Amino acid sequence: MIRFEPRETVSPFLRVGVPVAAALAALALAALPIMAAGAPVLQAYALMAKGAFGSFFAVSELLSRATPLILTGLAAALAFRARLWNIGGEGQLYAGALAAVAVGSGAISAPPAVMIPLVLLAGAMAGAMMMLVPALLKLRLGADEVVTTLLLNFVVLLFVQMMLEGPMKDPMGMGWPQSEPMADAAMLPKLFDRMRVHAGLIVALVTALLAHILLARTVWGFEIRAVGENQDAARHAGIPVTATFVRVALFSGALAGLAGVGEVAGLKGYLTADLSPGFGYAGIVVAMLAGLSPLGVVVAALFIAGVFVGADSMSRAIGVSNYLADLVVATSLIAVLVSGLFVRFRVRLVGPGRRASAGKDIVA
Amino acid sequence: MSDPLHARPHERKVVLSLAGITKRFGAMTANEAVDLDLHAGEIVALLGENGAGKTTLMNILFGHYVADEGEVRIAGPEGQLVPLEPGSPHAALNAGIGMVHQHFALAENLTAFENIVLGTRPLLSPSTSSRADRQRLEALMRDSGLTVDLDLRVSRLSVGEQQRVEILKALYRDARVLVLDEPTAVLTPQESEGLFATLRQLAGKGLAIVFISHKLAEVLSASDRVAVLRMGRKVADLPTAECDRQKLAELMVGHSLSHSRREPRAPGDVLLAFEGVSAGTGREAVRDLSLTLRSGEILGVAGVSGNGQAMFARLVSGLERATTGRILLAGRDVTAQDARAMIAAGIARIPEDRHRDGIVGAMSVAENLVIEEIRSERYQRFGFLDFSAIAARAREAIDAHDIRCRGGSAISRLLSGGNIQKIVLARTLDAEPMVVLAAQPSRGLDIGATGEVHRRLLAARARGAGVILISEDLDELFALSDRIAVIHRGQLSVARDADELDRATVGLMMAGHAEEAA
Numbered sequence: 001m002i003r004f005e006p007r008e009t010v011s012p013f014l015r016v017g018v019p020v021a022a023a024l025a026a027l028a029l030a031a032l033p034i035m036a037a038g039a040p041v042l043q044a045y046a047l048m049a050k051g052a053f054g055s056f057f058a059v060s061e062l063l064s065r066a067t068p069l070i071l072t073g074l075a076a077a078l079a080f081r082a083r084l085w086n087i088g089g090e091g092q093l094y095a096g097a098l099a100a101v102a103v104g105s106g107a108i109s110a111p112p113a114v115m116i117p118l119v120l121l122a123g124a125m126a127g128a129m130m131m132l133v134p135a136l137l138k139l140r141l142g143a144d145e146v147v148t149t150l151l152l153n154f155v156v157l158l159f160v161q162m163m164l165e166g167p168m169k170d171p172m173g174m175g176w177p178q179s180e181p182m183a184d185a186a187m188l189p190k191l192f193d194r195m196r197v198h199a200g201l202i203v204a205l206v207t208a209l210l211a212h213i214l215l216a217r218t219v220w221g222f223e224i225r226a227v228g229e230n231q232d233a234a235r236h237a238g239i240p241v242t243a244t245f246v247r248v249a250l251f252s253g254a255l256a257g258l259a260g261v262g263e264v265a266g267l268k269g270y271l272t273a274d275l276s277p278g279f280g281y282a283g284i285v286v287a288m289l290a291g292l293s294p295l296g297v298v299v300a301a302l303f304i305a306g307v308f309v310g311a312d313s314m315s316r317a318i319g320v321s322n323y324l325a326d327l328v329v330a331t332s333l334i335a336v337l338v339s340g341l342f343v344r345f346r347v348r349l350v351g352p353g354r355r356a357s358a359g360k361d362i363v364a
Numbered sequence: 365m366s367d368p369l370h371a372r373p374h375e376r377k378v379v380l381s382l383a384g385i386t387k388r389f390g391a392m393t394a395n396e397a398v399d400l401d402l403h404a405g406e407i408v409a410l411l412g413e414n415g416a417g418k419t420t421l422m423n424i425l426f427g428h429y430v431a432d433e434g435e436v437r438i439a440g441p442e443g444q445l446v447p448l449e450p451g452s453p454h455a456a457l458n459a460g461i462g463m464v465h466q467h468f469a470l471a472e473n474l475t476a477f478e479n480i481v482l483g484t485r486p487l488l489s490p491s492t493s494s495r496a497d498r499q500r501l502e503a504l505m506r507d508s509g510l511t512v513d514l515d516l517r518v519s520r521l522s523v524g525e526q527q528r529v530e531i532l533k534a535l536y537r538d539a540r541v542l543v544l545d546e547p548t549a550v551l552t553p554q555e556s557e558g559l560f561a562t563l564r565q566l567a568g569k570g571l572a573i574v575f576i577s578h579k580l581a582e583v584l585s586a587s588d589r590v591a592v593l594r595m596g597r598k599v600a601d602l603p604t605a606e607c608d609r610q611k612l613a614e615l616m617v618g619h620s621l622s623h624s625r626r627e628p629r630a631p632g633d634v635l636l637a638f639e640g641v642s643a644g645t646g647r648e649a650v651r652d653l654s655l656t657l658r659s660g661e662i663l664g665v666a667g668v669s670g671n672g673q674a675m676f677a678r679l680v681s682g683l684e685r686a687t688t689g690r691i692l693l694a695g696r697d698v699t700a701q702d703a704r705a706m707i708a709a710g711i712a713r714i715p716e717d718r719h720r721d722g723i724v725g726a727m728s729v730a731e732n733l734v735i736e737e738i739r740s741e742r743y744q745r746f747g748f749l750d751f752s753a754i755a756a757r758a759r760e761a762i763d764a765h766d767i768r769c770r771g772g773s774a775i776s777r778l779l780s781g782g783n784i785q786k787i788v789l790a791r792t793l794d795a796e797p798m799v800v801l802a803a804q805p806s807r808g809l810d811i812g813a814t815g816e817v818h819r820r821l822l823a824a825r826a827r828g829a830g831v832i833l834i835s836e837d838l839d840e841l842f843a844l845s846d847r848i849a850v851i852h853r854g855q856l857s858v859a860r861d862a863d864e865l866d867r868a869t870v871g872l873m874m875a876g877h878a879e880e881a882a
Contacts, residue, residue, distance in 0.1 A: 229726040236721040237735040238704030
């Protein structure tokens, strides 16, 4: 028989070790479909690692892929800390991208020093507004934010498609449903010549640091943690619970919106309805792998980005489908959720026929 | 038995014997080499402070836990003791051990009858109300004096009636040993007396009964024998006739106790006034509450749990708004204030459920000590936390109030109930508020921690604060209160001087007999 006993304290080693083990377990499980696809497993992993870290170009790809994941990961991590379940990162990302295009593709013309902050601000505000509606529905009417944020993803995506087929369609786009290109002054600069990694990475890293400071060192962060850990006690102690939820909702939405700005203004240069391959959803996995820690999000985002980039590269080389990346990401989420059990509980094996008098195998 | 106190030879036979029971959880020893014999027809009180190991011992008896050492033996058909299979509630039930838990294990949407026969018949039995079962149960009710309406759903029964269903459930399974965990925690004094009368009657028919308690009065009045547990060990096992309060209290805590005494004091100005306040709906509603609280007095509010105390406390705490009426604090209308405004206005609130409302368990001791004032200039600058000020405050409070923890950064959830209450007391009372609301402040605490709570409430009174003490414990109310009011079904009686009242009157008022009794 297996018994679970709650742990009194969780060592830092366990806190870091468990998500790492979960990631490794996900990679190990992915060996099965690789074998099923008829490819040599070790070579496939070697190619994945090479594709993600093997060259300056590979690292640049990795970092550009990690940029939106850091931001959507922070969006999820911050909201989840307050027990506000924002599943709408994908929709907020598109809302941010749409706002960036609306402001940055010719409506205003100004030098980059004005345009770039303006585009970032517009995207952040659009994302925040997308989160304000579910937050108010939750607080006023008790509507479950998991449902409202999730469904808004589809609403926003359909709205974006409508705009790209209609008012915002690029007349020079040869009939493709895409927006007009961003003005040069509104584009985030590239960090290196001929590499795709852009200044959005700096924005993401600085944001992660700010989110860490917010949670750990400010009154607002204190209130977010208190509300997340025990809403009743927080309310009793006079913490403004409603205001805290609204604040977290706005921050979270804004961060996901920034991810959309980065993709449009840093990478693509225009908006299409396939801008994001699910960065909003992957951000949830990133946040969970990171244990909802803002600095951990950076590490987790690099791992998930490495899986995506590496799988693409491996797929080109030996023909295993790059859906493998989605599989690894999904499995690592399951693994980290299961591993949460091991962080909180210690597992004891108890022999079935053990007599009461023979109790020598006391808990460690 | 080797226990010298256990001198009187028992003429009655042993039905159950716990021999050398030891149970450890990690580094903590919950029970250590506990021996206990139960005889047919006797009522044994198992007395001890919280965490003394009473419930663990009974859970081993009932097979919820497996003892690390020792065994449970039960009398077989010829009276010889045979070991009971450890870790099997099923075996315990078959051996005739019935347990009434503190939190009842009843299916609320089934009738009393269905609850009682549930599990005694095959799962696929075609009918749930066979005549033979019914007749047997009715005979049982007549014999035992335990009457309930068998056809009512359990959700519609009172707490006392639900407890009777639990006892009937055990008797229906031919229990020879009945274990009750803190059976009076949810009962009025009269209901408790009725329960003990019933238990006495059952014991007269040969049932062996153990009840767990930390209330000295009921142990002295209702038991034949007292076993005292302290820190997992049995420290005494003696006939109740040889005990008195003082002796039992000292056995329980291991040292002699000093009592805090309420000094006479003339009440001062009115601090807090309720004028015809109503709020809430349904069972938790309060209607037309009026009261005045003066400086330098403790106003006791008696009542059985669930009669509107929670709503009353939430109103004073600023967590709930009155639908009608006014609340005045030193003459100022505070009816529509929220929790933060009530704290700022000088109302200290000690919540009833300290784990749910009192502390954020996952946060540190230091963070919980400053949580009410986190926005004050003392602990933050421009929205950034002042960690050194917070740590200094934690050190000061930990030293001043002897909060047992590994320092300010220790996680609060891991502290004992008494130490958690010390955090709440330090946070709310150190700022010397003018009004104190203490809701069930000593519930679940041991004698030492309870004494600390009482000392601090009396200190607040002595410096001129007004204290509202909501409690179900009449001993506590009479020991501390200047005036006592009773809350029943959401209505509050007029507060009267505690000296003019006696326990019986208050007990009757708690049961709803307000006018006749008064």
